[in-house]
Amino acid sequence: MIIKGRVWVYSDNVDTDVIIPARYLNTSDSKELAKHCMEDIDESFAKEVKNGDIIVAGYNFGSGSSREHAPIAIKASGVACVIAKSFSRIFYRNAFNIGLPILESNVVDELEKSDEIEVDTKKGQIKVLKNGKVFESSVIPEFMQRLIESGGLFNYAKEILKV
Amino acid sequence: MGMTISQKILANKANKDEVKPGEIVMADVDLTFANDITAPIAIDFVKRLGVDVFDKGKVALIPDHFTPNKDINSANQCKIMRDFVMERNLPNYWETGEVGIEHALLPEQGYIKPGMLIVGADSHTCTHGALGAFATGMGSTDLGFAFATGKSWFRVPESIKFIYKGKRKKWVVGKDLILYTIGKIGVAGALYKSMEFTGDAIRELPMEDRLTMCNMAVEAGAKNGIVEPDEITVEYLKERGIENDQYGILKSDADAEYSSLIEIDVSNIEPQVAFPHLPSNAKGISEIKDDIKINQAFIGSCTNGRISDLREAAKVLKGKKVAKYVRLIIIPATVQVYRQALKEGLFDVFLDAGAVISTPTCGPCLGGYMGILADGEVCVSTSNRNFVGRMGSKKAFVYLSSPAVVAASAVAGKIIHPDEVLK
Numbered sequence: 001m002i003i004k005g006r007v008w009v010y011s012d013n014v015d016t017d018v019i020i021p022a023r024y025l026n027t028s029d030s031k032e033l034a035k036h037c038m039e040d041i042d043e044s045f046a047k048e049v050k051n052g053d054i055i056v057a058g059y060n061f062g063s064g065s066s067r068e069h070a071p072i073a074i075k076a077s078g079v080a081c082v083i084a085k086s087f088s089r090i091f092y093r094n095a096f097n098i099g100l101p102i103l104e105s106n107v108v109d110e111l112e113k114s115d116e117i118e119v120d121t122k123k124g125q126i127k128v129l130k131n132g133k134v135f136e137s138s139v140i141p142e143f144m145q146r147l148i149e150s151g152g153l154f155n156y157a158k159e160i161l162k163v
Numbered sequence: 164m165g166m167t168i169s170q171k172i173l174a175n176k177a178n179k180d181e182v183k184p185g186e187i188v189m190a191d192v193d194l195t196f197a198n199d200i201t202a203p204i205a206i207d208f209v210k211r212l213g214v215d216v217f218d219k220g221k222v223a224l225i226p227d228h229f230t231p232n233k234d235i236n237s238a239n240q241c242k243i244m245r246d247f248v249m250e251r252n253l254p255n256y257w258e259t260g261e262v263g264i265e266h267a268l269l270p271e272q273g274y275i276k277p278g279m280l281i282v283g284a285d286s287h288t289c290t291h292g293a294l295g296a297f298a299t300g301m302g303s304t305d306l307g308f309a310f311a312t313g314k315s316w317f318r319v320p321e322s323i324k325f326i327y328k329g330k331r332k333k334w335v336v337g338k339d340l341i342l343y344t345i346g347k348i349g350v351a352g353a354l355y356k357s358m359e360f361t362g363d364a365i366r367e368l369p370m371e372d373r374l375t376m377c378n379m380a381v382e383a384g385a386k387n388g389i390v391e392p393d394e395i396t397v398e399y400l401k402e403r404g405i406e407n408d409q410y411g412i413l414k415s416d417a418d419a420e421y422s423s424l425i426e427i428d429v430s431n432i433e434p435q436v437a438f439p440h441l442p443s444n445a446k447g448i449s450e451i452k453d454d455i456k457i458n459q460a461f462i463g464s465c466t467n468g469r470i471s472d473l474r475e476a477a478k479v480l481k482g483k484k485v486a487k488y489v490r491l492i493i494i495p496a497t498v499q500v501y502r503q504a505l506k507e508g509l510f511d512v513f514l515d516a517g518a519v520i521s522t523p524t525c526g527p528c529l530g531g532y533m534g535i536l537a538d539g540e541v542c543v544s545t546s547n548r549n550f551v552g553r554m555g556s557k558k559a560f561v562y563l564s565s566p567a568v569v570a571a572s573a574v575a576g577k578i579i580h581p582d583e584v585l586k
């Protein structure tokens with residue numbers, strides 16, 4: 001998959017409490033959640049985010065709670081993919097399970113808000129359009145590639161249970 | 164090559180002789196649970212599949228975050244849970260009046276045994292490793308999958324071995340050891356890894372303190388925290404009517420591989436305070452030079468809402484008054500803790516001091532209700548997270564500490580060592 005879009009840039013340790021604050025967790029409605037996405041770190045995000053935008057960040061993105069509402073809110077905001085230096089492990093699982101592509105890379109160091117990048121998720125390559133620099137991302141483990149191929153955890157459950 | 168206790172449990176449950184760090188395995192789980200925030204999505208997953216849960220006895224649904232329901236939306240979420248429980252006739256459900264915070268409730272009620280593989284749709288599921296189980300938090304879709312299939316996939320983690328030596332100082336509890344540890348390694352210091360807590364100082368540590376330590380493993384990014392079972396574990400289970408023929412005890416091999424060994428001399432550790440806005444901003448209390456005035460003090464949560472925590476707080480609060488214009492909120496984590504505290508007269512101590520006592524709930528820990536912070540306010544809390552906006556306003560400041568320090572701070576109106584209040 002090739003994803004081309006403009007970036008929102010964040011630093012290290014963006015936790016799930018700022019991605020979607022607990023005061024909005026009394027619903028699982030994705031559109032409702034998207035309205036408050038990133039609110040406590042960047043009030044402009046929910047207002048200005050466009051379909052196909054990309055979030056790039058530093059280390060330990062998505063740390064904190066297990067709330068799947070965090071990747072759900074990001075996905076429902078129209079974000080096409082998240083690229084960070086590293087992810088908290090629960091966020092990492094959740095993103096795969098709900099079909100939000102995420103990649104590990106240091107590309108954030110090269111970027112400013114609204115720069116454009118092109119991501120090749122298969123090859124694991126990220127191109128910075130303003131200067132043509134290419135960053136490699138870590139490869140997705142084979143098991144998780146299979147998960148994505150079967151269409152996420154739901155279809156995988158169907159296969160196992162033969163329903 | 165030998166295996167760590169975490170590897171052994173995963174190997175057992177994946178039906179393998181051996182597993183190696185980095186390997187991904189599909190394993191059978193012994194207990195699966197979710198709360199009122201995470202259950203609705205997991206329930207929807209099971210319903211859409213059109214199947215039953217894999218084993219009624221191994222599914223627990225615990226409405227603890229926003230109960231008694233704080234508003235219409237949270238009532239609707241609990242209703243989804245309750246309807247599902249009623250429709251499927253699931254035995255492990257606790258109504259308001261019985262429910263407690265999941266990570267306090269499950270061990271207390273004897274649901275956790277050594278060697279179990281446990282997944283919960285809550286990040287603090289790692290708490291249960293204190294009993295020698297492999298327990299880890301996941302998201303709702305993962306739990307939906309586990310509810311339906313009885314399985315979950317795991318990347319076998321590398322382990323870090325923490326060796327705690329020496330005698331603890333007065334007032335130093337499990338909370339201080341774990342805050343100190345996270346302060347040392349950072350919030351991603353154990354990312355994707357297992358934190359194995361060992362050493363003489365752990366062998367002497369009461370079970371409730373071990374639960375506190377494992378509870379915060381996730382605050383260092385860990386997949387799980389774990390303590391090898393010993394006499395204290397056996398005793399804790401016996402008190403719950405679980406004899407040692409009902410579980411096996413696994414230990415790490417002497418030649419097990421660790422990604423690192425970290426030795427900590429606990430005799431040098433003083434009461435710890437984690438400054439805003441990360442649990443890793445831990446400092447020894449004597450390092451605090453300027454007064455940190457507080458507006459609110461909170462004693463509760465799955466980290467420190469157990470009976471030993473309330474006893475520690477009461478030791479400090481006895482005969483004292485909460486400072487003027489400071490709110491002290493105390494929330495026993497379960498009904499059993501609530502009743503026990505009442506019986507022991509702790510409620511009188513708290514009420515005489517001017518504290519308010521709530522029914523068991525997560526409440527203010529995650530900024531839900533029952534003690535939300537206003538702009539610019541400062542709270543010292545026994546909970547596990549002090550992120551921006553965690554307890555209400557994103558302009559508020561949360562400091563983390565032990566029950567004794569929080570109680571002392573409530574009396575002094577500023578963050579302070581318990582000895583200062585008692586002298």
Ligand code: SF4
Nearest residue numbers: 264464465525528529
């Ligand atoms: S007490 Fe706090 S940390 Fe523990 S389960 Fe509840 S919200 Fe989560």
